[in-house]
Amino acid sequence: MTTSIKASALTVEHVTLELGGRPILKDASFSVEAGEFIGVLGPNGAGKTTLMRAMLGLLPLSKGAIRVNGAAVVRGNASIGYMPQIRSGLAGRRVRGRDFVAMAADGHRWGLPRASAAANADVDRVLDLVDGRALAARPLSELSGGERQRLLLAQCLLGDPKLLLLDEPLISLDPRHQTGVVDLVRRVQRELGITVLFSAHELNPLLNSIDRVLYLGNGRAALGTIDEVITKPVLSQLYGSPIDVMRVNGRIFVMAGDVEVDKLDHAHEDGPDGHSHSHDHDHSHAHHHSGTHSHDV
Numbered sequence: 001m002t003t004s005i006k007a008s009a010l011t012v013e014h015v016t017l018e019l020g021g022r023p024i025l026k027d028a029s030f031s032v033e034a035g036e037f038i039g040v041l042g043p044n045g046a047g048k049t050t051l052m053r054a055m056l057g058l059l060p061l062s063k064g065a066i067r068v069n070g071a072a073v074v075r076g077n078a079s080i081g082y083m084p085q086i087r088s089g090l091a092g093r094r095v096r097g098r099d100f101v102a103m104a105a106d107g108h109r110w111g112l113p114r115a116s117a118a119a120n121a122d123v124d125r126v127l128d129l130v131d132g133r134a135l136a137a138r139p140l141s142e143l144s145g146g147e148r149q150r151l152l153l154a155q156c157l158l159g160d161p162k163l164l165l166l167d168e169p170l171i172s173l174d175p176r177h178q179t180g181v182v183d184l185v186r187r188v189q190r191e192l193g194i195t196v197l198f199s200a201h202e203l204n205p206l207l208n209s210i211d212r213v214l215y216l217g218n219g220r221a222a223l224g225t226i227d228e229v230i231t232k233p234v235l236s237q238l239y240g241s242p243i244d245v246m247r248v249n250g251r252i253f254v255m256a257g258d259v260e261v262d263k264l265d266h267a268h269e270d271g272p273d274g275h276s277h278s279h280d281h282d283h284s285h286a287h288h289h290s291g292t293h294s295h296d297v
Ligand SMILES: Nc1ncnc2c1ncn2[C@@H]1O[C@H](COP(=O)(O)OP(=O)(O)O)[C@@H](O)[C@H]1O
Pocket: 019, 020, 024, 042, 043, 044, 045, 046, 047, 048, 049, 050, 051, 278, 279, 280, 281
C-alpha cells in the first residue's frame, strides 16, 4: 500500500446536467485520478456523450462543479483531447493520413499555406505515438476502420493533452479492430501517463485494459472497480429494472431477463433507423484542436 496521494485529473461534484429541461445526470459526484484509464459505460441515452460535452465546457452545468486537473471547466481547454462520437464520412475522403491529422493541429488550417515547424513536429510526434507513419501518405478512403481510428487518436493527442475523452471509439469496428484500438489507447495512455475516459456500449472489449469503470444510467453515475460496479444491485439501480450479471470464461454479461443489455443497444444502432438515434448534437465546435476541422465535411 502506498501512502502517496494522487492528484485528481477530474472531479465531478454534485453535478446535475439537463437537456431540453430534462435531467440527464442528477447530483453526480466522483473523482478520477491522474493516469487512470476509465471505461464509461451505460445504455444508449444514459448521458455518456452529454457528460463529456459538459467536461469540455460545451454544456452549462445546472448544478455542481466539474474540475479538470484542478481547474474549473473552460471551453477550449488545451489540456483535454476529445474524440467526438460522430465520425461519419471519413471513409469517403481522399485526404492523406498526415494531412488529416495536421488539419487538427494549431497553425494548420485549410487555406494556410505553411504550418509552423512546431506544428509539423507535433504532427510527427502524434503519428509516431499511434504507430501511424505508414498511414501518413495514404488517403483515408484506403484505410481500414481501425487505421482511421488510429489517426483520430493521433489528432486527439496533438498539443499534449493530459486528459483524453474518447466517445465510443469502437462503434462500427469489427471485434479484431476493437481489440487493436483498445490496446493502442492503453499503450499510449501508459506511455504518456495521461488520463483516459473511453466510452463504449460493451464492457467486454475493455475488460482487461481499464482501471475502473464509470457506469451511467437513470440519471446516476457509479465509479469503481469492475467488481464494485458490475454487480446486480448497482446495475439494477442504474437501469431501473432487475439486472443479472453473469461471468463466463473471463467475459461479463449484463442481462435484463434473458436479453443482453448491450446487445439491445446495438440492435438500436444497426436497426432500420440507422444512426438517427438522438446523437444529433453539434460536435463541430468541440475542442480547440478538433474545432475548426469538421470530420464530416
Ligand atoms: N439536444 C438535446 N436536447 C434534448 N435532449 C437531448 C439532446 N441531445 C441528447 N438528448 C438526450 O439526452 C440523453 C443523453 O444522451 P447522450 O448523452 O447522447 O447519451 P449516450 O451518449 O450515453 O448515448 C438522451 O436521452 C438523449 O435523447
